[in-house]
Amino acid sequence: MLYQNAHLLQIRPASQQWVAGTDMRVLPELKDAWLLTQNGRIKAFGPMSECPQGHHEETLDCTDRILMPAWCDSHSHLVYAGNRESEWMDRLNGLTYEQVAARGGGIVNSAQLLNETPEEEIYQQSKLRLQEVISLGTGALEIKSGYGLTLEGELKMLRVIRRLKEEAPIPIRATFLAAHALPTRYKDDKAAYLQLVIDEMLPRVAGDGLADYIDVFCEKGYFDIQDTELLMEAGARYGLPAKIHVNQFNAFGGVAAAVRHGALSVDHLEELDPVDVRALAGSKTMPVALPGCSFFLGIPYTPGRTLIDAGLPLALATDFNPGSAPSGNMNLVVALACNKMKLTPEEAINAATLNGAYAMGLSSETGSITVGKRTNLILTKRNVSVSSFGYRFGSPLIQQVIEQ
Numbered sequence: 001m002l003y004q005n006a007h008l009l010q011i012r013p014a015s016q017q018w019v020a021g022t023d024m025r026v027l028p029e030l031k032d033a034w035l036l037t038q039n040g041r042i043k044a045f046g047p048m049s050e051c052p053q054g055h056h057e058e059t060l061d062c063t064d065r066i067l068m069p070a071w072c073d074s075h076s077h078l079v080y081a082g083n084r085e086s087e088w089m090d091r092l093n094g095l096t097y098e099q100v101a102a103r104g105g106g107i108v109n110s111a112q113l114l115n116e117t118p119e120e121e122i123y124q125q126s127k128l129r130l131q132e133v134i135s136l137g138t139g140a141l142e143i144k145s146g147y148g149l150t151l152e153g154e155l156k157m158l159r160v161i162r163r164l165k166e167e168a169p170i171p172i173r174a175t176f177l178a179a180h181a182l183p184t185r186y187k188d189d190k191a192a193y194l195q196l197v198i199d200e201m202l203p204r205v206a207g208d209g210l211a212d213y214i215d216v217f218c219e220k221g222y223f224d225i226q227d228t229e230l231l232m233e234a235g236a237r238y239g240l241p242a243k244i245h246v247n248q249f250n251a252f253g254g255v256a257a258a259v260r261h262g263a264l265s266v267d268h269l270e271e272l273d274p275v276d277v278r279a280l281a282g283s284k285t286m287p288v289a290l291p292g293c294s295f296f297l298g299i300p301y302t303p304g305r306t307l308i309d310a311g312l313p314l315a316l317a318t319d320f321n322p323g324s325a326p327s328g329n330m331n332l333v334v335a336l337a338c339n340k341m342k343l344t345p346e347e348a349i350n351a352a353t354l355n356g357a358y359a360m361g362l363s364s365e366t367g368s369i370t371v372g373k374r375t376n377l378i379l380t381k382r383n384v385s386v387s388s389f390g391y392r393f394g395s396p397l398i399q400q401v402i403e404q
């Protein structure tokens, strides 16, 4: 396919894996450009004055439109059963997320439902959500387990993720998150649950090649630093790098622990201590903000400005899940990042494309307009500017999602 007269956005050399600090304000572009794709990959691009001549099977005129990489959503729990609308109603009536969880709701509620639901049904429900996010411009996605909390439940979730991986037109990464909450059966014996996760679940998950990463909900009332370190070390023994839920409600050293263990990303960070910022400096760990969760739970937004102004990179993701963020809309995430976290549109787009791809190990595949990367692209409607992604919040700006 030959795209002509396009405004190409987010053009990067293959060597550039992320942008940080003041560089996040820059979105390299080429106006009045052509782009050629072949076999699902970007083959070449350049200014219209040098557009390849001759016959091309298919061409698309992109006059007045931006052609850019599709969104890279590096943190989701898109595979789940049913919903938690009744808990949401409880929160509307005044309960907090933590109070709902303390009453037996929350993650363990989703876990019960997931264990009761047949695998095929979970697959069908999740597939619909996947189709929805792809139609909204998501071109790469990470999906976590963590609503099983039993060997069979976790394997069931990961098999569904594998099936979605095999069938989807976009790259998907799977993360093993059995340490998402203590299942009711183990509520007074965390050590026994950790043993189950490490000695029984992990060898099966890794042996069957069902996960790319390991995750832990490092939070008061869930898993502490020692548990998190134990799980990161166990994951490493099976070749699974860590992506850690940390600092959602409390900051108590989880970021530094994750960095020490070479985690690929630390996600949430609604609570941020100067110690966390110092721990991230000079590391290869990507901080990931989830503004949809802040919006839905009414908790603080991740201080993205503090991170970027300290010279760090930042990625944005949806956290799509039934409890704290039942939306997989990356367009909304980008708009929230601008309006609530005070990111410039350029910073937000860098965070939602190039840096998001890094945060799920997909830098060589997607996240920028780069020769050789996948043809995972968004073509906007006419007269959409870079600022529109923050300013025109809620407006559908995408004309076509290109996934080959």
Ligand SMILES: N=CN[C@@H](CCC(=O)O)C(=O)O
Pocket: 077, 106, 107, 110, 217, 245, 248, 293, 319, 321, 322, 323, 324, 325
């Ligand atoms: N915080 C932990 N896990 C999810 C929420 C899961 C749930 O409430 O079901 C999150 O990232 O927000």
Ligand SMILES: [Zn+2]
Pocket: 075, 076, 077, 245, 319, 321
């Ligand atoms: Zn999450």
